[in-house]
Amino acid sequence: MxxxxxxxxxxxxxxxxxxxxxxxxxxxxxxxxxxxxxxxxxxxxxxxxxxxxxxxDMQQLLGDLMTREWGELVTTAQPTGGYDDPAGPAPADIADGVLRAVAVLRDNELFVRIVELDPELILPYLLARRGRSQELILGLLVAVVEAGQAAGTVRDGDPRAIARAVVLAAHGFVLSAHTMADDDLPVDALDAELKLLIERTLAP
The missing domain is CATH 1.10.10.60 (Homeodomain-like)
Incomplete structure (x- = not known):
């Protein structure tokens, strides 16, 4: 060029x-x-x-905006090690990356604003189809799961199915954690349960 x-x-x-x-x-x-x-x-x-x-139209623009905004957030939240490390990423490392992604999305001001004012914009990506941001997230998870499987730190199984199951579980923690948290049970306690769920799902 x-x-x-x-x-x-x-x-x-x-x-x-x-x-x-x-x-x-x-x-x-x-x-x-x-x-x-x-x-x-x-x-x-x-x-x-x-x-x-x-x-x-604005729908096309929103698609590009969401891909840029949330794709960058999720990418930076992922663990930086383990992909090429012969020891492989541990389930706890992968779970920590998912929890960081959940936290940055849940606190992102654009995401919060859309959910508060225009939640119907999110529904197609939960009920009808996957969006580009979700595909990016799945690609990152598949890669790290495959790295763990190659090293023996993650259980056998279709890495695509494993990644999609983890994303499905994480959806609720991004969108609905506030409905389950209260003064007696803070969000941090719920996130700890998500971490445990992911670790046990991935453990050999």
Missing amino acids: SERVAATTERNRVQHDDYLDAARACILDVGWRRTTLTEVARRAGVSRMTIYRTWS
């Missing part, structure tokens, strides 16, 4: 992120239903047609 092409690609990526940043700010301020592509363009300081050339 020439320097000119590389510079153009990087400039386009930065502009794309700027537009997503503007959309994020809109959603945080007024919620999804009151955010329009025109308002995103205004906040980004570009013409409406510039935004329309990138996204035909």
Whole structure:
């Protein structure tokens, strides 16, 4: 790739992120239903047609925003070791990575805002289909489970099925933990149970 092409690609990526940043700010301020592509363009300081050339509607834009926002959070929450370590990742290491991902998603201001104001946006990814962010999470989990199986630290079984079962369990802790926590039983106690559940699921 020439320097000119590389510079153009990087400039386009930065502009794309700027537009997503503007959309994020809109959603945080007024919620999804009151955010329009025109308002995103205004906040980004570009013409409406510039935004329309990138996204035909707000649903497409939201998909890209969620993928960027939550994909980055989950990726940084994963354990950095174990994939190439002959000793392999221990079930406790994998469980800790899942719990960190649950915590960062549960506390993410964009996620909280959408759940508070526009929870119906989340429902398709729970009831009808997987989204790109979920596919990314599953890919990360499959890789670490396979590494553990190769090293003998994780039980045998289809790594895809194991990863999907863990994600299904984690969904409730991201979305519904607050309904089960109270003054007598804080969220930390529930998270400890999730950690134990994952460790026992993965143990040889």
